[in-house]
Amino acid sequence: MGYSKVDTIQNTKSNSESNIQNQSLISFVLFLLISICAFTFRDFNLFESASEPIRQILGYPPPAYLISVALAVYCFSSAILTLTAIANDTQPTQKWNHLGYRSVFFIFYCFSGAIAANFLPVLLVGLSLYGLDQGHIWLHDAKESHQSKGLLGKS
Amino acid sequence: MNQKMSFRLITLSMALMMTASFMLCDLGLQIAPLTKFFSVFFVAIIVLQTIPAGLSLTNKVKSVLAERRLASTGEILTRNGVTDMKMRKILIADRDKAARKQLAAFFENSHYEVETTASAAYAIAKIVQKNEPIVILGDSFEEKIASVDVIALMRKCNKNLRIILVSDDSSLETLKRIREDGIFYHALKPHSQEDNEELRSAVESAIDTFHPAMS
Secondary structure (H helix, E strand, O other), X not given: OHHHHXXXXXXXXXXXXXXXXXXXXXXXXXXXXXXXXXXXXXOOOHHHHXXXXXXXXXXXXXXXXXHHHHHHHHHHHHHHHHHXXXXXXXXXXXXXXXXXXXXXXXXXXXXXXXXXXXXXXXXHHHHHHHHHHHHHHHHHHHXXXXXXXXXXXXX | OHHHHXXXXXXXXXXXXXXXXXXXXXXXXXXXXXXXXXXXXXXHHHHXXXXXXXXXXXXXXHHHHHHHHHHHHOEEEEOOEEEEHHHHEEEEEOOOHHHHHHHHHHHHHOOOEEEEEOOHHHHHHHHHOOOOOEEEEOOOOOOOOOHHHHHHHHHXXXXXXXXXXXXXXXXXXXXXXHHHHOOOEEEOOOOOHHHHHHHHHHHHHHHHHHHHHHO
């Protein structure tokens, strides 16, 4: 009886964890696809290619160095959040908003016409943060499975 | 889940609408709409990423410093004299985050080493590892398992465990089952300082009874 209850708990946990891992991988693949698109159109200036009325509505794009500052702030903040989550051994959660943040940097650089020069930093930041996220999921999974093995052994 | 999702969608659409109106309205600041959008994006990064990161880093540094301070002290004085730190460890398992935090803060202020979790599975794993001599259980968990079932499992894992159930469910059937399973104390959910003191007395009594078992 004890075994079946522990087993059910374990199944529920592993299902939610594999769900998070799948979502993280989907998000990673989507980011790679967006990066490939950005690389293909790296010489394309979105702002200059827009028509005059649209350009007047949008106004001037932000300078590239400000976007780089935002990228650096985002990179450090996300890394700290993930590292503290690893240190506290909190349950990993899937955050789709990160895909949005990482893609919007490409769009801003595209508007500024500086995507060719800044493609690599955005890609590297994105990849390293996905790496950290995956590391968090794997570490948490390893710890959980280690604990549940001990638990099943005892019951 | 659906409610959470729809709440997120509503929040997102409201944020987008506010951003769009901010971009299009003329504030007399001579800032282009695209730059306004960028500033909204930057502020979003600061509010949603940088501030939580700063707070969690500060909390982590604080907890590490507190652990070091406790480790260097080694022992803590209780009203009965010197007690090993291991005996002042409490695990609080409850799905209700606010109640969990409130109890944790109360016991941390009373110099207990507190660990909290919303997961019954995690709590049971900790008990199997013999890391937690005293457990305060709430009435619901992440896994949607009843606290009476959790108590039975916990007692099977560790016979010396002192379980304190904090639940407003005082039906005769529940009381009978938890008494059969051998819980240490059953308290109603604390709503005042007096209720907290009652819980602390229960924990102190659990420590007192635990002392011979540990030594």
